[in-house]
Amino acid sequence: MSHFMNWLGAFLNSLAFAPLFGVLITLGAFLFGQKLYRTSGQHPVLQPVIIGIVLVILFLLLLDVPYSQYYQSSYLLHAMLGPATVALAIPLFQNARRIRTLLLPILCTVTVGGTFTVSVAMAILWLLDASSQSLLSMPTKSITTPIAVIVSEKIGGIPALSALCVLLTGALGAMLGIPIMNRLGIKDDGIRGLTLGLSAHALGTARALEENDECAAFSALAMSLTGVLTALVLPFVVGWIAF
């Protein structure tokens, strides 16, 4: 038996160093996540991406595969992040055309609200004496994960930590947003959608989609505008502060 276990361990370990191994386990983990998400009735915390990340981490720890090894052998997937991010222009264009009449107030709200939420988070981190690495990974917290990862890389943050902050924000926002706005008596679908998209990006938009189409369109628009504006402004702000 122990002989077999040794053999199995060696086999799995050699597999772990095969090219595209990372693609294989990532695909498997993501598909499993999708399945669990659907059977759970689409619970926001059980997002396929969150389950996928947890499963891949467990797998790497179990087989003792270093992250650099996984990163190389899954690079094919990572490389698609750029083109897929460019494709975000398509829903942005469609939603902007649909909500044309309110574009100006939406832009202003996104600018002020987005600056506010990041400033509060940064102030708390600073007061609690967090490290500069953590501070630099925080300002992308409420924008859609692909843009957050790409921007974090650019401004000297830790992309993985930024992704974690984004996913946590999204899960919390998708759970708490609607109950809070119900308590406040905010009933307008446009306002609810915009608030969800601005603060909880794609996960907020998934929640908005459960409300109705109008709510989802505002959420999707707010999400992409917040992401694009943050990505355009943040690198300059960080550059000025750091000289």
Place this chain on the structure above:
Amino acid sequence: MLAGLLYLIGFQLLGHLLGALLGLPIPAAVLGLVLLLIYLLVRGQVPPALADTGAVLLPLLPLFLIPPSVGIIEYGELLRRDGVAIALALLVSLLLTFLLVPYLFQFFIRLFRR
């Protein structure tokens, strides 16, 4: 599918070029997104090939995010040091945002209606 992919990679490279020419610190993919948006606004519609590729790629975005996110396993020490502060910052800023943004939006709608 492939023609649409050509658009996306093409615009990302254009973004790269623009960023390098102007010395912008903005990521190439974001500049590519903005350039594609301008192109769509000028054209007034999404080319069918691009729409097809978008419909395939966009739902897969979360999949492409798993490899960079898994990198968090290398930062256990940082999480032990700053984890509580980060969680608190995320929760408090989120709650305050939910209290502010609905009224902010109403304010701006009224401001621009005048």
